[in-house]
Amino acid sequence: MPDGAHACGCDMQDGLLAPDIALRILLEDAAPVAREAEVPAEAARGRVLSRAVVAPGDLPPFDQSAMDGYGFAAADCAQAAAPRLGRRIAAGDAPGAEVPAGQAVRLLTGAAIPDGIAAVLMEEHAALRAGAVFARRPPRPGQNIRRRAEDVAAGAAVLQPGLRLGARHVALLAALGMGRVHVRDRVRVALLSNGSELDAGRGLRDSNRPMLAALLAGQPAEVEDVGLLPDDPDRIAAALARAAAGADLILSTGGVSGSDADHLPAALAAAGGEVEVLKLAQKPGKPLAHGRLGGARCLFLPGNPVAALVGMLTLGVPLLHRLAGMPPQPPRLLPSVLAEGFARQPGRVEYLPVRIVGETEEGLPMVERTGPAGSARLLPLAAADGLLRIPAMLGTVAAGGRFGMLPLEGLA
Ligand SMILES: Nc1nc2c(c(=O)[nH]1)N[C@H]1C(S)=C(S)[C@@H](COP(=O)(O)OP(=O)(O)OC[C@H]3O[C@@H](n4cnc5c(N)ncnc54)[C@H](O)[C@@H]3O)O[C@H]1N2
Ligand code: MOO
Secondary structure, three states: OOOOOOOOOOOEEOOEEOHHHHHHHHHOOOOOOOOEEEEEHHHOOOOEEOOOEEOOOOEOOOOEEOOOEEEEEHHHOOOOOOOEEEEEEOOOOOOOOOOOOOEEEEEOOOOEOOOOEEEEEEHHHEEEEOOEEEEOOOOOOOOOEEOOOOOEOOOOEEEOOOOEOOHHHHHHHHHOOOOEEEEEOOEEEEEEEEOHHHHOOOOOOOOHHHHHHHHHOOOOEEEEEEEEEOOOHHHHHHHHHHHHHHOOEEEEEOOOOOOOOOOHHHHHHHOOOEEEEEEEOEEOOOEEEEEEEOOEEEEEEOOOHHHHHHHHHHHHHHHHHHHHOOOOOOOOOEEEEEOOOEEOOOOOEEEEEEEEEEEOOOOOEEEEEOOOOOOOOOHHHHOOOEEEEEOOOOOEEOOOOEEEEEEOOOOO
């Protein structure tokens, strides 16, 4: 049963929508951007593959020694054989002619195995005497040989569309000699914030737009900064219409909770878009609106900064990933143990800023709250290593309880 759902199976909890249902609604008709490009593989970190990568050759490309040592013929792998030492083959050398039984070759790690050699004896297990190689432990046929294609066979689809490339994938592409890959274009995100108070010179500043721009810098996104919009429905509608012309996603914060100063949903409708306002059983991050305008999806997050971040991490990032052509997963949570218990009002899934203060005997992070939680408080958020997810229906949160933590490092 989704968090916050009633036992009867409906999606509402006190009129609030379970967050996982909201995610499903958001992803329902979100299609990946169609545009793709071919880019140099070494510059492809962070990009999302639009086509499978098919190996043009084998890895390793030939049988190789896995150790510094001596190559033995199959007949010499028996106890008491002491083949005579022949030539030396280093990594990068041609393997040369077939090696007859009774003869060993000196092999360095990565060297091509010549025909006739069945095993490599590590040099630590060998003794050289009078031009012969004595095995302290006779090698087993096949030992210490990396076989051609044991890692990758030519023709295998090694990387799948939808994969976001990291350094490890760049290594594989380089090893395969693949200079270029097909990737999807980054999602064009038009980013804006809303609230006349943030520009009034009274000490209130826009922190959401810089926060989301910084978060998006680590995502497959290209940001167009639309700026801070005042609480003026006509200006908001005009800005949305302009942004929709060049964006895949319009992302905003503020102006969604429904008061007479909250204009985003109405402005989207006035601009000719579709809009739906949702209230989620999530704390913070309760009110939000979503919809579309022309070819652009719209996600309007709440204005309180922690609520904006939680909404972005739980809904915005999965939506962005779907648009980027990636599998849209809810955030991955790390099992963690809470050091101190507390009581809370049940009803909404809650995300609490926590810091890691130690490790349990099982090796799980032990966490504690960073300060009084509040959706407008930035200091406890800045001090946090992660956001601890407390299930909706829990009233008493016991010390030693195990919860999922959304790690913030590298994300936000
Ligand atoms: N009667 C109700 N009032 C409120 C409700 C409700 O359900 N009924 N929900 C509360 C919750 S929960 C949240 S969260 C906020 C969200 O409201 P809005 O999305 O309409 O946001 P605003 O009213 O525009 O702003 C809220 C708060 O955040 C500050 N803010 C806004 N944008 C930024 C920004 N870019 N950077 C920094 N701070 C920002 C703004 O000044 C307000 O203080 O509504 C509650 N109210
Ligand atoms: O989204 Mo609001 O708390 O839930 O700040």
